Amino acid sequence: MATLLALAIVGAAMRYWAPDPSLARDIGTLLLVLWLPAVGNLIAFLVRQWAMRKVRRTSFDPASAFVAHLVVRISSIDAQPLPAHLLSQAGNRCTVALGTEGFTARTSVPLLRVIDGMDRPQDVSMELLRPELALPRLPPGSRFQLLAGQVAIAQGTVERAA
Numbered sequence: 001m002a003t004l005l006a007l008a009i010v011g012a013a014m015r016y017w018a019p020d021p022s023l024a025r026d027i028g029t030l031l032l033v034l035w036l037p038a039v040g041n042l043i044a045f046l047v048r049q050w051a052m053r054k055v056r057r058t059s060f061d062p063a064s065a066f067v068a069h070l071v072v073r074i075s076s077i078d079a080q081p082l083p084a085h086l087l088s089q090a091g092n093r094c095t096v097a098l099g100t101e102g103f104t105a106r107t108s109v110p111l112l113r114v115i116d117g118m119d120r121p122q123d124v125s126m127e128l129l130r131p132e133l134a135l136p137r138l139p140p141g142s143r144f145q146l147l148a149g150q151v152a153i154a155q156g157t158v159e160r161a162a
Contacts (some may be wrong), residue, residue: 001038001041001042004034004035004037004038004041005034005035005038007031007034008031008032008033008034008035008038010028010031011027011028011029011030011031011032011033011034012028012031012032013028014027014028014031015028015029015032016028056130057129057130058104058129059093059104059129060093060104060106060127060129066106066108066125066127067127068108068125068126068127068162069126069127069128069131069134069135069161069162070105070125070126070128070135070138070158070159070160070161070162071123071124071125071126071158071159071160071161071162072123072124072126072144072156072157072158072159073121073122073123073124073156073157073159074114074121074122074123074124074146074154074155074156075120075121075122075154075155075156076115076119076154076155077145077152077153077154077155087110087111087112087115087148087153088110088112089149090111090148090149091106091110091111092106092107092108092109092110092111093105093106093111094106094107094111094146094147094148094153095146095147095148096126096128096134096138096144096145096146096147096156097144097145097146097147097152098137098138098142098144101137102147103128103129103130103133103134103137103138104128104129104130105126105127105128105129105134106126106127106129107124107125107126107127108124108125108126108127109124111148111153114154115153115154123159124156125162135161138158139158140158140159140160140161141157141158142157142158143155143156143157144156144157144158
């Protein structure tokens with residue numbers, strides 16, 4: 001980019017000192033036009049840098065502390081036993097499925113422990129990956145399904161925002 005800008009400056013100087021109808025003035029004009037791609041490259045670079053800063057998170061940082069966004073009441077879907085390996089692989093990460101939308105979340109305790117005592121409904125704290133998107137769609141009283149991977153493991157109701 002610096003080279004293109006330097007050539008554009010040389011072209012401006014050539015245009016300034018060359019006689020009006022001459023080959024040197026025409027070459028100076030061509031060199032002067034080189035600032036356009038240089039500025040275009042600079043703008044493209046700045047846009048890429050700005051876009052990289054706005055990269056969305058796709059998972060929770062394992063080192064981050066748990067911050068509850070919702071308190072939900074979880075109950076079992078049916079008496080069918082769930083595969084323990086699926087729940088242990090998921091850890092405390094899950095998906096809150098509301099109609100055709102899904103929101104990535106994590107529970108305060110591992111899912112295996114949440115599902116273990118599912119003989120009666122229980123309240124569980126949840127942290128949402130993107131609370132700015134999920135909270136408006138999950139007002140108190142909203143019913144949802146809780147997924148581990150692609151398997152529905154429980155159903156729930158939003159009790160309150162934490």
